[in-house]
Amino acid sequence: MAHRQIALIRGINVGRAKRVEMASLRELFSGLGYSNVCTLLNSGNVVFTAPRGAGRRAEARIEEAFETRFGFSARVTVLAAAELARVVIENPLGEGAANPSRLLVTILNKPEDRARLAPLALQDWNPDVLAIGARAAYLWCAQGILKSRLAEAVSRVLGDATTSRNWATVMKLHGFVEQPAKTGP
Numbered sequence: 001m002a003h004r005q006i007a008l009i010r011g012i013n014v015g016r017a018k019r020v021e022m023a024s025l026r027e028l029f030s031g032l033g034y035s036n037v038c039t040l041l042n043s044g045n046v047v048f049t050a051p052r053g054a055g056r057r058a059e060a061r062i063e064e065a066f067e068t069r070f071g072f073s074a075r076v077t078v079l080a081a082a083e084l085a086r087v088v089i090e091n092p093l094g095e096g097a098a099n100p101s102r103l104l105v106t107i108l109n110k111p112e113d114r115a116r117l118a119p120l121a122l123q124d125w126n127p128d129v130l131a132i133g134a135r136a137a138y139l140w141c142a143q144g145i146l147k148s149r150l151a152e153a154v155s156r157v158l159g160d161a162t163t164s165r166n167w168a169t170v171m172k173l174h175g176f177v178e179q180p181a182k183t184g185p
Contacts, residue, residue: 004036004177006084007062008107009044010075010163020044020070028069032061040172044074045165047176077107077163081177083135088174090133091167093140103167104139104151106158113137116157125150139164 007029012020022039025046029037034048050058062076079087093103108114117137121130127142128150141148145166165173 003049004081005048005050005058006079006081006173006177007044007046007048007058008077008079008163008165009046009062009066010077010160012044012074013042018070018072018074024069028065029062032065038176040176041169043169045169045173047173075160075163077109079107079135084170084174084177086134087136088170090136091138092131092133093129093138094167100167100171102141102144104141104145104148104164105167105170106137106139106154106162106164108132108135108137109162113158113162117154120150120153120157125153130154 009020009025012018022042025044026037026039029046029048034050036047036049038047039045040047058078059076062078063073066076067073087105087107091103091105108117114132114137117130117132121132128148129138129140129142130150131138137154139145139148139150139154141151145151
């Protein structure tokens with residue numbers, strides 16, 4: 001049985017480097033045998049239908065095909081629709097985050113990612129706030145992501161092992177995967 005998944009591709013279409021057209025990205029996913037492929041925004045968010053259990057194997061497959069097709073590597077994180085739903089439900093900062101573009105969600109790929117962030121959670125980042133969930137870290141960046149000492153510290157600790165999206169994008173992706181997949185041409 002197939003199910004909806006989300007691929008988050010790190011670091012593409014930021015500035016002039018690592019440019020990828022979304023039509024080419026959709027073609028790549030379709031060429032790998034995934035169906036109902038859609039992209040959201042121009043920043044490496046792909047929603048697709050895959051056979052059940054394709055998660056971690058899908059990441060490696062997509063990364064390899066991506067590098068072959070586009071000539072550079074990019075970290076790929078794949079979430080099942082249910083995993084993304086849990087990230088949304090577990091957000092402890094939702095009501096306090098008035099501006100969704102300033103709430104950054106960092107997807108944690110490994111249990112050790114949580115452990116590496118634990119010391120940061122003990123520090124005072126005022127006016128920013130850090131909360132760590134089961135699969136994501138939630139960063140409220142009160143003065144914006146680019147000015148946030150907290151966002152910089154999380155990036156320094158985790159490096160390129162993870163990828164982040166703002167809350168507005170997370171909610172768009174969540175809404176996207178909650179819609180029934182197209183079954184026709």
